Amino acid sequence: xxxxxxxxxxxxxxxxxxxxxxxxxxxxxxxxxxxxxxxxxxxxxxxxxxxxxxxxxxxxxxxxxxxxxxxxxxxxxxxxxxxxxxxxxxxxxxxxxxxxxxxxxxxxxxxxxxxxxxxxxxxxxxxxxxxxxxxxxxxxxxxxxxxxxxxxxxxx
Amino acid sequence: xxxxxxxxxxxxxxxxxxxxxxxxxxxxxxxxxxxxxxxxxxxxxxxxxxxxxxxxxxxxxxxxxxxxxxxxxxxxxxxxxxxxxxxxxxxxxxxxxxxxxxxxxxxxxxxxxxxxxxxxxxxxxxxxxxxxxxxxxxxxxxxxxxxxxxxxxxxxxxxxxxxxxxxxxxxxxxxxxxxxxxxxxxxxxxxxxxxxxxxxxxxxxxxxxxxxxxxxxxxxxxxxxxxxxxxxxxxxxxxxxxxxxxxxxxxxxxxxxxxxxxxxxx
Numbered sequence: 338x339x340x341x342x343x344x345x346x347x348x349x350x351x352x353x354x355x356x357x358x359x360x361x362x363x364x365x366x367x368x369x370x371x372x373x374x375x376x377x378x379x380x381x382x383x384x385x386x387x388x389x390x391x392x393x394x395x396x397x398x399x400x401x402x403x404x405x406x407x408x409x410x411x412x413x414x415x416x417x418x419x420x421x422x423x424x425x426x427x428x429x430x431x432x433x434x435x436x437x438x439x440x441x442x443x444x445x446x447x448x449x450x451x452x453x454x455x456x457x458x459x460x461x462x463x464x465x466x467x468x469x470x471x472x473x474x475x476x477x478x479x480x481x482x483x484x485x486x487x488x489x490x491x492x493x
Numbered sequence: 494x495x496x497x498x499x500x501x502x503x504x505x506x507x508x509x510x511x512x513x514x515x516x517x518x519x520x521x522x523x524x525x526x527x528x529x530x531x532x533x534x535x536x537x538x539x540x541x542x543x544x545x546x547x548x549x550x551x552x553x554x555x556x557x558x559x560x561x562x563x564x565x566x567x568x569x570x571x572x573x574x575x576x577x578x579x580x581x582x583x584x585x586x587x588x589x590x591x592x593x594x595x596x597x598x599x600x601x602x603x604x605x606x607x608x609x610x611x612x613x614x615x616x617x618x619x620x621x622x623x624x625x626x627x628x629x630x631x632x633x634x635x636x637x638x639x640x641x642x643x644x645x646x647x648x649x650x651x652x653x654x655x656x657x658x659x660x661x662x663x664x665x666x667x668x669x670x671x672x673x674x675x676x677x678x679x680x681x682x683x684x685x686x687x688x689x690x691x692x693x694x695x696x697x698x699x700x701x702x703x704x705x706x707x708x709x710x711x712x713x714x715x716x717x718x719x720x721x722x723x724x725x726x727x728x729x730x731x732x733x734x735x736x737x738x739x740x741x742x743x744x745x746x747x748x749x750x751x752x753x754x755x756x757x758x759x
Contacts, residue, residue: 430747432743433741433744468512468640468647470647470650474633480503484648485510
């Protein structure tokens with residue numbers, strides 16, 4: 338088993354993505370995006386209110402918040418970031434990085450880092466033990482430098 | 494678990510990786526792995542569109558008639574793939590169409606074969622006594638039996654950063670298939686446009702069988718912008734969950750994906 342480094346770019350990014358939806362009900366988007374810790378309250382977008390886009394395709398009775406909720410822009414060591422969370426019936430089902438200011442060419446790393454820091458205790462330990470990798474099919478040549486190749490070599 | 498047993502083999506233009514807990518008997522592991530590799534090599538012989546005399550090439554070139562498959566030594570397996578391709582075409586509303594790949598359109602079941610073959614190879618591992626294992630088929634994964642006292646942990650590759658993972662799925666038994674443009678560019682064909690599908694960076698599908706997970710992931714790539722809605726309906730009907738990464742830094746997953754990815758629990 339080897340330790341595989343997982344993207345953890347900034348605590349601030351992590352905090353803004355530590356979302357809590359359990360206590361919210363449908364029609365209450367205002368409080369659906371809650372900052373934690375020392376992060377400034379991030380309940381509304383630049384316009385002062387979260388965007389709320391109910392999906393007309395849903396016929397099941399909603400059991401929780403539903404729609405897209407936009408957080409406040411926050412400053413991070415890598416520039417200004419803003420994220421939106423997609424929620425279906427109280428469940429987080431998506432993340433979009435709306436904008437970030439490029440600092441030192443690092444913006445591309447921040448958006449890719451958005452997912453792993455979601456509510457993840459294990460990830461916040463700066464690593465993850467993994468056994469096998471699922472990804473786009475690599476060629477034999479591409480395999481040589483792949484994460485899967487590293488895992489295979491780590492066998493006994 | 495201390496260490497693992499691993500074996501790899503280049504097959505189907507990619508690399509197949511098998512792993513098992515470190516306390517597995519080495520002779521049992523070696524024999525099971527070789528049986529699984531043989532199973533995959535055989536599938537490649539039958540289904541490769543790149544080998545001019547493979548049955549699939551003969552079907553594509555009109556030299557082997559589907560109606561005559563009953564007499565063919567591989568007829569039953571070929572029919573299985575044809576049935577799978579038909580089902581995926583129907584399920585995806587034509588976005589996955591093995592009979593209309595490329596320009597000019599030709600028969601190419603590649604998008605369905607690897608997952609199907611790897612599912613069979615994983616069954617071969619179990620049949621040879623390797624009840625706990627992971628099989629990585631060039632990015633499509635089948636796991637069985639757990640890793641001792643815990644589930645297997647399957648990293649889902651970050652399409653923008655080679656060598657990194659977006660998140661980790663945990664499952665004792667099941668499949669994680671990923672289709673994407675990161676390694677070989679836009680290669681999934683969209684017959685509706687007559688061009689390679691390029692709307693998404695990556696789609697991963699998790700469920701019981703790699704045969705279907707792989708087919709669904711490929712179909713979702715072809716669907717592009719409609720993939721998320723399609724995967725949501727699919728999840729409600731079949732229990733297969735999907736995670737989509739598009740070109741606008743947006744990542745979306747079906748509502749019950751947290752069953753497999755603890756980090757997504759809310």
